Amino acid sequence: xxxxxxxxxxxxxxxxxxxxxxxxxxxxxxxxxxxxxxxxxxxxxxxxxxxxxxxxxxxxxxxxxxxxxxxxxxxxxxxxxxxxxxxxxxxxxxxxxxxxxxxxxxxxxxxx
Amino acid sequence: xxxxxxxxxxxxxxxxxxxxxxxxxxxxxxxxxxxxxxxxxxxxxxxxxxxxxxxxxxxxxxxxxxxxxxxxxxxxxxxxxxxxxxxxxxxxxxxxxxxxxxxxxxxxx
Numbered sequence: 001x002x003x004x005x006x007x008x009x010x011x012x013x014x015x016x017x018x019x020x021x022x023x024x025x026x027x028x029x030x031x032x033x034x035x036x037x038x039x040x041x042x043x044x045x046x047x048x049x050x051x052x053x054x055x056x057x058x059x060x061x062x063x064x065x066x067x068x069x070x071x072x073x074x075x076x077x078x079x080x081x082x083x084x085x086x087x088x089x090x091x092x093x094x095x096x097x098x099x100x101x102x103x104x105x106x107x108x109x110x111x112x
Numbered sequence: 113x114x115x116x117x118x119x120x121x122x123x124x125x126x127x128x129x130x131x132x133x134x135x136x137x138x139x140x141x142x143x144x145x146x147x148x149x150x151x152x153x154x155x156x157x158x159x160x161x162x163x164x165x166x167x168x169x170x171x172x173x174x175x176x177x178x179x180x181x182x183x184x185x186x187x188x189x190x191x192x193x194x195x196x197x198x199x200x201x202x203x204x205x206x207x208x209x210x211x212x213x214x215x216x217x218x219x220x221x
Binding site: 043 | 144146148153155156161197201209211213214
């Protein structure tokens with residue numbers, strides 16, 4: 001029973017392409033997040049969605065856009081990919097005010 | 113600006129050699145300090161939440177403590193399976209999480 005699942009696990013693509021990463025959670029949490037983990041292992045928040053409402057956007061380029069069809073899904077769309085977008089992207093979910101996050105297993109994006 | 117630092121960056125221990133990891137933080141209104149474990153190629157896994165200075169939590173060989181400026185993760189008699197990166201994070205008054213860079217722990221048999 002996977003709590004937070006994201007696909008694909010690996011994504012290799014060329015500069016300038018548009019790609020999407022999907023995320024689904026079956027925990028009934030009300031908030032979902034996207035984090036970027038760079039080569040130095042820092043986890044930086046990109047977006048969070050609570051009841052279909054964007055509540056955090058931390059200076060992320062507008063080439064990145066979250067899409068949430070319902071509260072169990074938060075997909076990440078990236079347009080015009082750049083070399084610097086290469087990183088591991090983690091989806092997570094939580095109950096607002098609850099005890100921390102549950103993370104997915106990550107998507108390693110490599111832009112060549 | 114809310115900030116979390118962790119030390120050391122990397123730590124190598126012999127099996128059974130106890131030690132501590134440090135997490136120092138500055139935050140606007142602490143609403144919890146969180147410890148996570150991350151194995152290579154996987155997402156962080158929740159370990160503990162601490163809410164107030166003096167609080168302690170334990171799980172197997174791990175014990176987390178909290179003061180007003182830092183938290184320690186004590187590892188007693190570690191085993192090779194404890195090898196991982198340990199991440200510290202704080203949640204601020206606005207319910208936002210800020211993560212530290214992690215401590216990479218290696219326990220040698």
